Amino acid sequence: MPAPLDPVIAQIIPLLPLRDPTTMTPQSARDSLRALAESRAAVPPPPVDIVADIKVKGGAGPLDARVYRIGTNSAPTVVFFHGGGWVAGDIETHDRQARNLAIETGAVVVSVDYRRPPETPFPGAFEDAFAAVRDVFDRVAEFGGDAKRFGVAGDSAGGNLAAATAIACRDAGIRLAAQLLVYPVTDVVGSYADAHDNARFPSRTENAEGYFLTRATMEWFCGHYLADPAHASNWRVSPLRAPSLEGLAPAVVTTAWFDPLRDEGAAYARALEAAGVRVKHHEGPGLIHGYFGLGDASEVARAEARRARADFKALLARGA
Template sequence: MPLDPSLAVLLESVNAAPRGRIADADPAVLREGERRSNAMVAPTAPIEVGSVADDTVPGAAGPVPVRVYRPGGATRSAPTVVFFHGGGWIVGDLDTHDHVARRICRDAGAVVVAVHYRRLPEDAFPAAFEDCLAAARWVAGHIDAYGGLRDRLAVAGDSAGGALAASVALAFRDDGEPLAAQLLAYPATDRTAAEYPSYTENAEGYLLTLQDLRDLTSILTRDDARTADDFRCSPLRAASHEGVAPAVIATAAYDPLRDEGLAYADALKDAGVDVFVRDYDGLVHGFLNMFAVSPAAESAVAELTGELTARLSGPQRA
């Protein structure tokens, strides 16, 4: 299937601009560019939810910033989703993914706790994972302050945030703390030296390039094979995937990360995990943020939030 026409127009503009190496760039410049890019594809008006409040939760290295979204209505109890933003472990923040968190909150009727973890290069691996795990554990241990239903707690994330969500779900499994679901959008699941066909098929021209991916991997792992093989960096490389939370996994046809996301879905299926997986034709990396400008992305996000909602709709137990 050809590229979604709305995204083709966007990519034409993006690809016409000069582009340097992530490895050579100032992180502050990258982050400002990410904020501008996301502002271009965000809805013109914020998605309405019941309330939004910034807060912090305790972390291993100090307070972790979070933003708590609550659905509208007089609901006494609701599911809770802990959300980790994407951005290659370097860019992305609570603002770049505000519309995504609002969409999950509205569509799933869930309290969403968006987490702003420590980022590269200032804070090396495994700082981001430690913050995400600490935040998720805090929410689980104080669920009455959020949705109120411990058996309806999920994690979610996109790209690097999808990898972090997958790793947190594995850690919860190891802790014997069940999760209701994990939503992983085009997750970066394997930072080892493995090669996938989608790396070369989608190496250039679709926002995330293969060179971007190489640079980000090098910065994350510091070119250390032991780090790359760690499940906190590469959830696909976990010793076992048995017993992890039911998964909703999305990949994009025009994304270099496509095949490692599909490989993660296969690994979970092979371990007996309930998995919904969809490789979306016509879409590119980052489409979760693009539902306001792409009908194909809108349809995909509606399906994904619907699948997440279904996995959060089991019997309620306070």
């Protein structure tokens, strides 16, 4: 039997945003995530030695990014992509996640603000993510300084971008040491609206509503990200549909038991393993989508996130 929903998280769910796509607009989604982040302003953020706002190359011009660093010695470098359904989220809403990643892995973390739909639909976010990774990799001496300990990470839609970027890096000859995919979107064929495609992943029905992220909200996100629904079968949108996953960087994949995305994340972990990729899968018992951002309140969430980051740290330390 799976662990029951963490009672602390059960009390938090009614306070979380993005749960009603019938009234949500792109701006209201962005505002609500910002407001959630700002509501924790009285809680000091995890301390890092260096925080610096910079620019990195994107698919169509410079992008805002933020660097987090512990100390000044040679270190791994990780490019991080925030979640928010591609539409919402930014480097401010995910500041604490980036800080924890830097603290617990010792890596220099570069958090990237990619372009968002509906202003810039697919492939804008993917092109920005890949361009940013190439730019940071080419300038790694300015960051961690060790090209052999270079990785990508992201949560939710950011996990989708990290997974797709890892495939693009393989194809471009950029050797990554590791990828951290936190409850990633991996297969959006059907855009969460098609009953046949949803049936492939039982968690889309089991966790369709009631646990913060809903299937209807995912349908809303996809409707904004994909100007053409046919794009859903492209591996840059659905990395589970990639022709081959062989030769990809070792991966840490986390899922959450009470998450509509649970089964597609688990399917991606299995597909990576079948392709010969080293994988550590954390199933997130008792947890919901977004739990990496709930560690200040939930010990269950904090412990699970720390385990995943520890595994990611170990993979980075091994080097490419």
